[in-house]
Amino acid sequence: MSFLRELYADLHARNLRLYVNTQILTSDDDFKQVAANSDGLVLMNYDQHQIESQPGPVASQEWFVNNLRHVLTLVPRRS
Numbered sequence: 001m002s003f004l005r006e007l008y009a010d011l012h013a014r015n016l017r018l019y020v021n022t023q024i025l026t027s028d029d030d031f032k033q034v035a036a037n038s039d040g041l042v043l044m045n046y047d048q049h050q051i052e053s054q055p056g057p058v059a060s061q062e063w064f065v066n067n068l069r070h071v072l073t074l075v076p077r078r079s
Contacts, residue, residue: 002034008037024067028074034074043071 002019011018017039022031024045034043048063049056 001030004037006032006079024071031071031074040078041071041075043068 004018008018011071018037019040020034020038021042021044022034024043024047026034031041045064045067046059048059
């Protein structure tokens with residue numbers, strides 16, 4: 001996380017922004033740290049079914065929305 005923290009500080013000093021692609025399986029603590037050291041997350045909210053699971057949709061509506069709701073409990077909304 002120190003790399004992300006340093007990159008974020010360096011970019012802000014240059015009046016630039018940092019958005020980070022984040023996998024949905026990221027730990028809650030990592031979500032919080034990435035959010036604290038970036039201008040926003042780009043949530044990769046897909047691949048509900050893996051090779052080890054039963055076949056199904058790429059991301060069912062319920063799974064997709066539940067993931068968003070969970071991440072929003074960890075990451076503050078900004079306007």
